[in-house]
Amino acid sequence: MRTPVNPFKPTAGGEPPLLIGRAKVIRDFEKGLDNGVGAPGRIMLITGARGTGKTVMLTVFGDKARARKWDVIEETASEGLCERLVNELRSKDHMLDRFSIKPAVSFAGTSISLGEAELSPKRMPETLRKAMSARLDSLAKQHAGLLITIDETQAAQRSDMIALATAIQHQIRERRDIAIAFAGLPQMISDLFNDEVITFLRRAKTNVLTDVPVSDVQDAFGTTFRTSGMTIDGEQLRTAAEATCGYPYMIQLVGYHIWDAADMRDSDIVTDGDIADGLAEARIDLDNAVCVPELHGLSHNDRAYLEAMTASDGPSSTSDIARRMGKTNNYAATYRKRLLDAYIIRETERGEVDFAVPFLREYLRRQQQR
Ligand SMILES: Nc1ncnc2c1ncn2[C@@H]1O[C@H](COP(=O)(O)OP(=O)(O)O)[C@@H](O)[C@H]1O
Ligand SMILES: [Mg+2]
The missing domain is CATH 3.40.50.300 (P-loop containing nucleotide triphosphate hydrolases)
Structure with missing residues (x-):
């Protein structure tokens, strides 16, 4: 029998059932x-x-x-x-x-x-x-x-x-x-x-506080689902855990929506369909709760800087970004500082910049395709 209450807590400051990696x-x-x-x-x-x-x-x-x-x-x-x-x-x-x-x-x-x-x-x-x-x-x-x-x-x-x-x-x-x-x-x-x-x-x-290891997320998902009376298999757990990228807020969203999808069918066995539906719902919530507010209030040029960053899958150097924007290094440096100050991007150890919040890159890529 599954518990009547969803064990995941995708709310700001909500104490999660399992505090992973801390x-x-x-x-x-x-x-x-x-x-x-x-x-x-x-x-x-x-x-x-x-x-x-x-x-x-x-x-x-x-x-x-x-x-x-x-x-x-x-x-x-x-x-x-x-x-x-x-x-x-x-x-x-x-x-x-x-x-x-x-x-x-x-x-x-x-x-x-x-x-x-x-x-x-x-x-x-x-x-x-x-x-x-x-x-x-x-x-x-x-x-x-x-x-x-x-x-x-x-x-x-x-x-x-x-x-x-x-x-x-x-x-x-x-x-x-x-x-x-x-x-x-x-x-x-x-x-x-x-x-x-x-x-x-x-x-x-x-x-x-950084992202937590995905393998820990997988273990925690296993424990949380099973303790709440849901049956879920190893492959499903791996898919769910990987989709979180170890980002704590996404961990709660993914867990919550997968659990909810099975619950909605009145079932205590998670199906692959529940996984797919849950991940899609989690993505929508993450966009609305994190990506949209992060980008809100940015100038056209701030955004152009971020879009130039999406050309690579990881960190970018300032000179690469300037080149992609077709601007001078000095010009790009202004926006780099603004975005660092707003903590939308972060500086890596090698002096390159990357997105401070995971998922922002994919969000911008999806927006660009529209
Ligand atoms: N170590 C963790 N493991 C699992 N979930 C976590 C962990 N830390 C936070 N969460 C979840 O992440 C979300 C965001 O946590 P919160 O403390 O509000 O973040 P912040 O204050 O840094 O913005 C909440 O839903 C919370 O339950
Ligand atoms: Mg907070």
């Missing part, structure tokens, strides 16, 4: 928690293209910390980040809660609360540091630590990052039980972390 990153993080103050894993940076599983990784970190009775604060780096952090640091502490409701005081007719003054950009580094210290004080009495996770770090404001880095640095100097994990897109995050004012964060342990 054992080392998780271990690094857990070692950081267990090895005490000053362990490298206590400041962690998770980068990777869209859909590689950064948000899921932060969720897992939160679970690992909670299992050790740590407090966890999970935030996203949009405007007002530090303000929200201060509020969460205070509200998590019942003792402090009572004192954080500040009386309003009046200056020459204008009424401002002390709370607002404390949250002004100028005072923020100090306010955040104090809120963190107070929280860590009360946690220390319970022999517990504090994990803060920050998602979408590429969108952080510089002032927030400075305040946060200053506060964390202070806690570490004071040998407090604190850990912080940042997740975000590689290019933009590296800009933030190379900022002179935030140099302290360069000590962070960096983990780049």
